[in-house]
Amino acid sequence: MITQTTEQATASENTRRAIPAGTPCFYCHQRLQGTVVMWWGEGADLYLHPECTVELSIRLLRDVHEIERENQTNITGGPSSLLNPR
Ligand SMILES: [Zn+2]
Helix, strand or coil, X not given: CEEEECCCCCHHHXXXXXXXXXXXXXXXXXXXXXXXXXXXXXXXXXXXXXXHHHHHHHHHHHHHHHHHXXXXXXXXXXXXXXXXXX
16 A cells, blocks of 8 residues: 655545654665555554665565575465575
């Protein structure tokens, strides 16, 4: 889901849980302002810059691929999951 920091949000967007400007990004810890990616989880909410969302996603997927290679499993189902084991 995307949202805005409160200074950028319109009244209708405030119903989408706009967050205070200055809230730190989960990934880079820099202050958020403007359009923000958000996810609500069990016990933690994540707020990220859109570009940091890409960076984090790449690293999360790399970690999943590492699990596949280390455990010889095929989590993603892709053809390269089990290629080139260490
Ligand atoms: Zn960030």
